[in-house]
Amino acid sequence: MSTRSGEVVVVRGGLHTTVQDTGRDGYYSLGIPPSGAMDRFSYRVANMLVGNPDGAAALEATYVGPTLEFTDDRRVAVTGASAPVTVNGEPVPTWQVLEVRSGDVLEFSMLTAGARLYIAISGGVAVPVYLGARSTYTLTGLGGFEGRRLADGDRLPLGEEEIADPPRVGSAVEEALRPDLPDVALLRTMIGLCSYRVTEESMRVFTSTEWKVTKDADRIGYRLHGGRFDFVDREPPHGAGSDPANVVDLGYPLGSIQVPGGDEPIVLLNDAVTAGGYATVGTVVSADLDRIAQAKTGDRVRFESVDLRTALEARADRHARLERVRRALREQGAHA
Amino acid sequence: MANASVELPPARYDHGGDEFVFVELDRAMSLEANFKAMAITSALQEENLEGVLDICPSNASYLIRVDPDRLHPAELVRHLEGLERSVAPLAPDKAVRTRVVDVPVLYDDPWTHETLMRFRDRHQDPEATDLEYAARVNGFASVGELVEALSGSPFLVTMIGFVPGLPFCYQMVPRERQIEVPKYVRPRTDTPERAFGYGGAFAVVYPVRGAGGYQLFGLAPAPVFDRTQRLADFEDGIVFPRPGDILRYRSIDRSEFDAIRDEVERGTFRYRIREFEFAPAHFLTDPDGVNAQILEVLYR
Incomplete structure (x- = not known):
């Protein structure tokens, strides 16, 4: 086991690559969303592969991967979306422990499925911890690497390797344990919050429509197209505002679905506003936020109404899948 | 001066997925609703409950972010219902x-x-x-x-x-x-x-x-x-x-x-x-x- 720290050179930053971890807890009431990796399963597996502790900071790249040049020996793993990956121009597998040396260059081609790549590097990305996390929140420039997405020429600090028996180089996550990246992502959703504002017929349309992801789809939220909501007539309550979609401003759960104009619903994600005055009609369960994170502009999503028990089962399933990955990696042997 | 006091309805408890609990105290804004939101959320804050990640008092409601692996969201709701019964935001001697x-x-x-x-x-x-x-x-x-x-x-x-x-x-x-x-x-x-x-x-x-x-x-x-x-x-x-x-x-x-x-x-x-x-x-x-x-x- 080595104890050293170094850096990795960002030759090209890609389209939107940020440093993320499990996110920032405890600041929601100040209007600071948790941020953090959007596809938590892929992020966690990437860390597991390189032997990082849970919660180590990794890179999340949207649509276009970065080009990274290493300055020392590291283990690296790429998970999440599908894309051809090369080291020094030679194709290398994803969902597998790779070994790189000083001067090696990791590069990506166009994504073939999914929207977000996760790149974990042994030792983790060692940007300073800010408000309890290394996650980047670009809207106000908090955390991560200088509070922003990575740019060409950045040099990211890397941490010391901490785990004594990391998975062996070449260890891989079998296909069956990787997330599927379907054409239509099914999002299990707990209906509620302010769904009383919307007619029953509209809520039926909501769960039977295949919604299309518009170009307004980022870490803040996904705007969807494909149907419309009719509101229940009412006398606006004091303080709400006169628009039928207005409610007295309230907190928005991460994953909640707001319906500002009645036409394009917005699923609020990791960097979203924490509160506001538009009606929300339900919340995507946490396990399926991984799925919407891998939906890209033009893809379709569908909402399925579930109860709390199903939501918790989905969460437990994801956890069990992570443990199966951990076990499978252990069975493939430790790093020499 | 004349003061038409606002009678709040019973709180409405709802789940925002598995990681959030949303509590609507009223659909209309009032100081009474906000005082209640503040009183319940400060009481919860003081309890330092394991698994509660974020406590967000809102205008006429409040929102709690919970780690369901440490605290069952349904149990949290039962706990909040208890606080609603025990916290008296408008008790004559209550001051903040x-x-x-x-x-x-x-x-x-x-x-x-x-x-x-x-x-x-x-x-x-x-x-x-x-x-x-x-x-x-x-x-x-x-x-x-x-x-x-x-x-x-x-x-x-x-x-x-x-x-x-x-x-x-x-x-x-x-x-x-x-x-x-x-x-x-x-x-x-x-x-x-x-x-x-x-x-x-x-x-x-x-x-x-x-x-x-x-x-x-x-x-x-x-x-x-x-x-x-x-x-x-x-x-x-x-x-x-x-x-x-x-x-x-x-x-x-x-x-x-x-x-x-x-x-x-x-x-x-x-x-x-x-x-x-x-x-x-x-x-x-x-x-x-x-x-x-x-x-x-x-x-x-």
């Missing part, structure tokens, strides 16, 4: 220690004026300014009278959120004296940093430049959000306002505005802050008396 803060505002300033003129096509009344429109729909004879009403009585910070540090403030006057305006017909794509805005029955100060739908009434010279934590009031955090703070949006003139801007630039600005023992029940029986006392303590 809070801050009273002087927040200077240059009403009808040139910067928000420039912005709002660029977005007249998104406004209810393209022929008037936001202040002229708000004065008219609220029955004030002039913009001056409206500003006097806004500046005259303090506001309670009833929620922080939307973006980091944005305080939602509800004026501490009976409902019939509340100023209400609609939000823009279509939101603006631009709002100056520190703009003093108004939407529904809420006043806000925009922490950062960006989109916004609230009517634009003025500009605050001092920040509510400071990522660099350069000013002394931001020593403990990047966000200045806290839920439960009492803010007085005092009308200032251009020379005072410039002087404060200068202090902010030099890093010497400090808000005028006083401690105040606030008793919600007492306030509801005599709002004007308590407000006079608040201002007396603030400028003593």
